Amino acid sequence: xxxxxxxxxxxxxxxxxxxxxxxxxxxxxxxxxxxxxxxxxxxxxxxxxxxxxxxxxxxxxxxxxxxxxxxxxxxxxxxxxxxxxxxxxxxxxxxxxxxxxxxxxxxxxxxxxxxxxxxxxxxxxxxxxxxxxxxxxxxxxxxxxxxxxxxxxxxxxxxxxxxxxxxxxxxxxxxxxxxxxxxxx
Amino acid sequence: xxxxxxxxxxxxxxxxxxxxxxxxxxxxxxxxxxxxxxxxxxxxxxxxxxxxxxxxxxxxxxxxxxxxxxxxxxxxxxxxxxxxxxxxxxxxxxxxxxxxxxxxxxxxxxxxxxxxxxxxxxxxxxxxxxxxxxxxxxxxxxxxxxxxxxxxxxxxxxxxxxxxxxxxxxxxxxxxxxx
Numbered sequence: 101x102x103x104x105x106x107x108x109x110x111x112x113x114x115x116x117x118x119x120x121x122x123x124x125x126x127x128x129x130x131x132x133x134x135x136x137x138x139x140x141x142x143x144x145x146x147x148x149x150x151x152x153x154x155x156x157x158x159x160x161x162x163x164x165x166x167x168x169x170x171x172x173x174x175x176x177x178x179x180x181x182x183x184x185x186x187x188x189x190x191x192x193x194x195x196x197x198x199x200x201x202x203x204x205x206x207x208x209x210x211x212x213x214x215x216x217x218x219x220x221x222x223x224x225x226x227x228x229x230x231x232x233x234x235x236x237x238x239x240x241x242x243x244x245x246x247x248x249x250x251x252x253x254x255x256x257x258x259x260x261x262x263x264x265x266x267x268x269x270x271x272x273x274x275x276x277x278x279x280x281x282x283x284x285x
Numbered sequence: 286x287x288x289x290x291x292x293x294x295x296x297x298x299x300x301x302x303x304x305x306x307x308x309x310x311x312x313x314x315x316x317x318x319x320x321x322x323x324x325x326x327x328x329x330x331x332x333x334x335x336x337x338x339x340x341x342x343x344x345x346x347x348x349x350x351x352x353x354x355x356x357x358x359x360x361x362x363x364x365x366x367x368x369x370x371x372x373x374x375x376x377x378x379x380x381x382x383x384x385x386x387x388x389x390x391x392x393x394x395x396x397x398x399x400x401x402x403x404x405x406x407x408x409x410x411x412x413x414x415x416x417x418x419x420x421x422x423x424x425x426x427x428x429x430x431x432x433x434x435x436x437x438x439x440x441x442x443x444x445x446x447x448x449x450x451x452x453x454x455x456x457x458x459x460x461x462x463x464x
Contacts, residue, residue, distance in 0.1 A: 144450045151399045151453075152418030155392075160303035164317045168295060171321070172328035173288050 201245045309351045319350045345430045402452035410445040
């Protein structure tokens with residue numbers, strides 16, 4: 101291969117892209133007319149390029165698209181936005197706590213009323229003393245539950261709203277909370 | 286990332302990513318897995334709502350995943366005591382069997398030969414060729430995406446092209462003699 105041929109071959113890609121200057125373009129075109137070796141190289145370069153560029157763009161199967169959407173967009177509702185985390189939403193632990201305590205209280209109450217035996221004095225499954233103890237324990241359980249809910253509520257309001265509430269509303273809210281706490285006692 | 290932005294990304298680029306993965310791996314299921322993985326990673330890791338650089342990021346992830354899949358396949362073949370030549374033959378046969386019939390109708394003879402010939406190239410070279418010619422990326426962009434020197438990309442593409450040209454010329458001559 102002549103040195104001019106190697107130079108021309110190096111320019112073939114740019115020639116096909118149309119990236120050469122007018123002079124270079126003309127010189128490559130003129131050379132290709134006269135040199136069969138470079139013409140063959142040019143033809144094979146063009147064939148390869150056309151084969152690649154005309155490869156069809158395939159359609160992604162619908163099932164794949166749906167799976168992607170399911171794994172991403174449909175999970176969005178369960179995701180807690182990051183800004184809420186930053187503002188202290190972690191303090192919002194009252195809902196699970198209250199639910200847990202309520203579930204425990206329900207289990208506790210259920211355990212209080214089995215129907216295995218009946219007491220002749222009270223005509224029920226337990227003696228008078230057992231019923232009194234159970235009542236006391238249930239009362240204590242409920243008080244603890246309300247106390248926990250009230251405390252969590254206070255924390256939640258403080259955590260989410262913080263100091264963004266006007267002073268007047270914060271004051272009245274405080275009063276309501278205090279009154280409800282007093283009522284429990 | 287906003288769901289509307291993600292939906293738009295998915296709508297706009299899913300075919301592009303899927304096609305790249307398919308032509309690289311020549312296997313529909315693997316290409317589907319790669320596409321899913323790319324978009325799920327995009328959803329999980331991209332907080333930005335800007336479009337700039339998103340396609341390049343997705344192509345990079347797809348490129349790395351495709352190379353991983355290929356490596357895994359090769360390892361499995363070697364574990365089964367297949368030689369490189371046997372592996373390539375099995376791969377070609379399997380690719381022919383799994384190629385979508387609709388796609389086969391769309392491809393001309395040269396393209397079919399080309400896709401088969403691509404299997405014989407090293408993974409990276411095949412990837413660079415696809416990125417350059419099929420995705421229309423410049424050598425510089427490919428270098429940035431694959432974290433490779435631009436000149437290395439250029440050399441690899443050149444070598445890949447020379448190998449493909451030889452295979453194409455040989456196959457086409459063979460077929461014209463048969464005809």
